[in-house]
Amino acid sequence: MLTLAVAGAGAWAWGAFKVKRSPQPAPVAANPVAVPDLASARQILTGYFEATEDEGRIRCLHDSRRVGALWLDYHHRRNKPVPLLVRLDQGRLARLGDKTVAMFQTELDPGGSRPIALIWDDGRFGIDWESSVVYGSMDxxxxxxxxxxxxxxxxxxxxxxxxxxxxxxxxxxxxxxxxxxxxxxxxxxxxxxxxxxxxxxxxxxxxxxxxxxxxxxxxxxxxxxxxxxxxxxx
CATH class of the missing domain: 2.40.50.140 (Nucleic acid-binding proteins)
Structure with a gap:
């Protein structure tokens, strides 16, 4: 299995991840397989905010089959619109347990400064949406x-x-x-x-x-x- 009066939105959420920096990458094999990289993570993250349909956004989420219903509950039944992505930093790769994650500091409107993590699983990155919005079954x-x-x-x-x-x-x-x-x-x-x-x-x-x-x-x-x-x- 892969967090809500707090000082600074950017500060509180980094504490939700127990991470350590990734080791140096191994030499490229003769027949390389897909490996996590910041460019692909950035593409998923920007694609999420640029998507105009629910299905397109849900496809960008980690564990989307399970999280999709939670996403619909949060953004539709609770009437919480998806914010605009104003700014995105360069990001970094880190470790979350046995998973590789890409972590970005974003500027959202509304929402202000907010860190967002993407989890590498099954050959692709997916947004760790539950932690990014501090999801609960009730507000x-x-x-x-x-x-x-x-x-x-x-x-x-x-x-x-x-x-x-x-x-x-x-x-x-x-x-x-x-x-x-x-x-x-x-x-x-x-x-x-x-x-x-x-x-x-x-x-x-x-x-x-x-x-x-x-x-x-x-x-x-x-x-x-x-x-x-x-x-x-x-």
Whole structure:
């Protein structure tokens, strides 16, 4: 499997990727196969923003068969138009787990400065759309304001709770608490972790961790249902 009050749109999203620079390329073989390069990634990215039809844009996405339905939900049902691409930097290649990614800093209108990653898979680059828009099954602001009891998948930043909102009895029973933030704003939100829910995050040396998680509200308190993975990429 390949992240939402934050200082600077360009700064927050780079934290959604755990990357390291790619090694030097090996010598070209006698019969070379397709290899990832920035030119092909740039072509996919610009093609996405220049496309005029939904199908053309969805074809530019990584894991498009799965993500296509999410894309339609986000841009049509939630009425979030695709922004204009104003500027695109030179980009760089990096590693995301066992995948090669091309990372670009973009200037969008609306949206401002926004990093976007493309994942190399099955001989082609595809836009890591879910992380680029910090996709969740509900918009963060709507989720916080409506406090649904139903479980929602959300991409957030998680950090240690600096204020103990739990009672002594709750802590003795095995409850814990973290804080969730989202680039869409609002105040950091305390999230309670029930006993028995696995939370394998080590905050040592890290102020906050981008993560995908299933969350819900219980008696007006945000609660972790399931921790899915670190980072906003699947």
């Amino acid at each position: 963060w602001i709507e989720w916080v304001e409506t406090k649904p009891a139903s479980t929602q998948l959300l991409r957030v930043y998680l950090s240690r709770s600096r204020v103990d909102g739990l009672s002594v009895a709750e802590r003795e029973a095995g409850w814990s608490e973290v804080v969730a933030e989202h680039p869409d704003g609002l105040q950091p939100l305390p999230v309670r972790i029930p006993p028995g829910v696995l939370f394998p995050v080590d905050f040592h040396g890290r102020q906050r961790v981008p993560a995908a998680a299933e969350l819900r509200f219980s008696r007006s308190n945000a609660e972790l249902v399931k921790f899915l993975h670190e980072g906003w990429s699947r």
